[in-house]
Amino acid sequence: MSGFTLGIVILGGLLLALLVAWNAWTTRRNTPRQPEHSTIAPTQPMEPHERAEPVFEDEPPESVPLPLPVPPPERRPGLDALIDVIAPIALEAMVSGEAALAALPPTRRVGSKPFAIEGLNEASQHWEMPHAGQRYVAFQAGVQLANRTGALNEIEYSEFVMKVQAFADAVGGMPDIPEMREEVARARELDHFAGGHDAQLGLTLRARNAAWSPGYVHQSASRLGFVAGAIPGRLVLPASQPGTPPVLSLSFDTQAALAEDPTQAAIRELSLSVDVPQVPRAEQPFVRMCDVAVTLAAAMDGAITDDHGQVIRPEAMEVIAADLEKLYDTLDARDLSAGSPQARRLFS
Structure with a gap:
């Protein structure tokens, strides 16, 4: 074999080696990095109180990964005049928790806004969501003025009024519903503030x-x-x-x-x-x-x-x-x- 041929063979071998090395490097570079251990125990979901549509009723605690303890259910805040329209409902006589629960509307929303009814517990004198086995001396209904979907509008307010009236009729109560124009204006102002500070x-x-x-x-x-x-x-x-x-x-x-x-x-x-x-x-x-x-x-x-x-x-x-x-x-x-x-x- 001549020296020229030998040189060609050596050069070809070097090129092949370089190609193999380049392919190996590219493969290694493009292979996603793996965890240090080949087997990782799956982690169970834990997302306490995920930012979702707010509700007022009590909810059971969400599951968390072991061995972490299960967190207690968060106490839901009640109606608040700062962000809710509140309509008091006076009663002719005390109402049982069972009757109040039966009279609640099927949904807890008015349009895109959370809606809730609370009762004044005869024994504790605290406002709460109606519970069976309790007695209530008054009620109040509320709808949120604004959230990230926008301000409470006239159509939603009208729906709120109808729900309040239907509940009041069912429990023998008399609602005192705030004037729509004022509350809708308050909703727009709150929504404007929230939009500028989110x-x-x-x-x-x-x-x-x-x-x-x-x-x-x-x-x-x-x-x-x-x-x-x-x-x-x-x-x-x-x-x-x-x-x-x-x-x-x-x-x-x-x-x-x-x-x-x-x-x-x-x-x-x-x-x-x-x-x-x-x-x-x-x-x-x-x-x-x-x-x-x-x-x-x-x-x-x-x-x-x-x-x-x-x-x-x-x-x-x-x-x-x-x-x-x-x-x-x-x-x-x-x-x-x-x-x-x-x-x-x-x-x-």
Whole structure:
């Protein structure tokens, strides 16, 4: 074999070796990162008091992952003149809890607004949702003035009046219904305030190189206290007070979370978010969100960006934090402090 031929053979071998190495590197780079252990015990969903449509009736506690204790059911706040239209219902005689329950309308909504009826318990002298075995000396009906769907309008108010009247007729009561024009105007003013002081903040964590598998994301987030939420692809950081909304949410592609082979599902970005009016200021949700983002970015080889993929600089976070403090002060001044029952109902 001539030297030239030998050189060609050697060069071909080198090229083949380089090609094999390049393919191996590409495969390794494109393979989603896996958790440190091949088997991870599934985490049961825990999402205390998920931000949903507010209701007034008592509800059973939601299930939580073992070995964590099951949190007690949250005591639902009663009607509040700050955010509700309230119509007193005077009675000719005391009414049993059974009769009141039978007279309740089939739905607890008026249009898109929560609706409730409370009774003044003869024994405790406290307003409460009607219960069997109790006796009531008066009732009051209420409908929420505004929520994130908008302000209470004239059509919804008319429906409210009809429901109140039907209940009052069934229990032998006389309702005192507020004047519609005033209450609708109050609803619009409250909705205007809420619209100008609502805030939902978010950060995006993007993979710099290798993608992440769902198991890798779960493992990395669980080290910071996150647990699985009720929706596939969503994890939450529980609040310090059981039965209240989570401090933070971390979400990724639902299809990746539901993949038949999660080890091959590739996740290239995560979303961290906080619903500001739902979380008390004392929880420091924005500070914690930034800390979580920085920690995960370092551990998972990710970059912190906004929704448009632009890298967020530390000074931008400082500006947001300062604006957030002003928002908290404004909500406090309106008796709608972030995380309060009233704020959580209004901003829902």
